[in-house]
Amino acid sequence: MTGLVYKSTGSWYTVKTQLGETFQCRIKGKFRIKGIKSTNPIAVGDLVDFELEKVNDVESGIIHNIHDRKNNIVRKSVNLSKQTHIIASNLDQVFLLITINNPPTLTSFIDRFLVTAEAYSIKTVLIFNKIDAYDEETMLEAKYLAHVYRKIGYECIGVSAKTGENVEKVKALMKDKVSMFSGHSGVGKSTLVNYIQPDLNLKTKEISNLHMQGQHTTTFAEMYDTDFGGKIIDTPGIKGFGVVDMDKEEVGDYFPEIFALKQDCKFNNCLHVQEPKCAVKAALDNDEIAFSRYRSYLQILEGEDEHYRTDNWDK
Ligand code: GDP
Ligand code: ZN
Structure with missing residues (x-):
């Protein structure tokens, strides 16, 4: 059977099939998904395959497969293990x-x-x-x-x-x-x-x-x-996405207006800060790019905006 994970309490998962039937499911033994190092193997939003099992007349499901995730949002654990916790997926x-x-x-x-x-x-x-x-x-x-x-x-x-x-x-x-x-x-x-x-x-x-x-x-x-x-x-108590580690060269790719101009810069590794013949700075001078957006870009580039990180904005 296949269903969507609606709720997870750590050891039990509430899984709903397309027909609207709900089952309490769990994982048996070691269950690792390649490439993912997280404290929880399965998250709300996951599409999973499971088999039904009856113990003392109580029916529950054993999850044996998880479908590839389209995306997921994570929280980094604060301790030294640096493991991530998947808050939700898909x-x-x-x-x-x-x-x-x-x-x-x-x-x-x-x-x-x-x-x-x-x-x-x-x-x-x-x-x-x-x-x-x-x-x-x-x-x-x-x-x-x-x-x-x-x-x-x-x-x-x-x-x-x-x-x-x-x-x-x-x-x-x-x-x-x-x-x-x-x-x-x-x-x-x-x-x-x-x-x-x-x-x-x-x-x-x-x-x-x-x-x-x-x-x-x-x-x-x-x-x-x-x-x-x-x-x-x-996601009560969680209002953001957590933090994504990214290289300086990558930051501009996530600003659509900067990404769109990147190929017009003289240097292909242009960070759009001090470089000559920079298409982004030219667009900024022509008011084609909002100053507030460019300022945010610089803040993220310089890592100066810890205060605004979405994982701790309520602290
Ligand atoms: P949350 O923390 O984002 O879930 O915010 P809440 O839904 O608890 O709302 C916080 C406060 O804003 C409450 O006092 C709401 O009544 C008020 N509020 C929410 N939406 C509106 C709105 O559209 N107009 C006004 N005037 N107040 C709102
Ligand atoms: Zn540039």
Whole structure:
């Protein structure tokens, strides 16, 4: 039998078949997947093959194969073993929720997030939430940002999780896909998910209580079905993708506007910093590339933005 992993508690996996049957499954003995060194061999989102087994009249499944992953998001363990923990796999898209203020989402944060998503090959849609509460100035800023990101290929939608404005657009994108919602604490992820699928009843929290959130709570990712044919992966306590190690030469490849110009630079190993005849710097001078994006690029290049790493943004 074949099914999708909806939930994992470490030793047991909740697996759902295409017919909608749910089985509790586990792994027997040593189970290693070549090339992957992680603390958990199987993650939420994995497609697995399993055999049913009956012990004392209780039926459960034994997983014996895992299908190749399209992508996965990981967390590095903090101890010295340097092992990774796979949070979820096979995501079709992530919705990055952005608020202009309450709480503010900085472009350096957005850009770091997008670079990581590009490195993981996960499509990102930018959601500007709380538009019901924007004043004129906030609206202008949101529109400017949406312009910057649309220009380089990211879909941007202004929504209100409170009034439901434009939430239908988000639902339309979610149909038949596996989606995750990310963004700073307080941007409205739970409110939006609850609006989309009310019976999920994710906990929302008042802004004033944000600092009360535990930083070290261990939580498990879980996948949920929506009633319009899309799946949501909820990763409580984990709001980002973790960190991808990349070489300096690689960083520009994850900025679509820099990647597009790279072949026009004089030097093929151009880092677009001080080199002569650099197409990226020329585009920056002509305002074809947003300064905030270039600044984020330099920060990532120099490793100066530890503060904005998506794996510790709530600390
Ligand atoms: P999360 O930490 O991202 O899950 O954020 P929550 O969903 O818990 O929302 C944080 C706060 O923002 C709550 O007080 C929500 O009521 C509020 N909020 C969420 N979405 C909206 C919105 O679209 N408009 C307004 N005005 N407030 C919102
Ligand atoms: Zn260059």
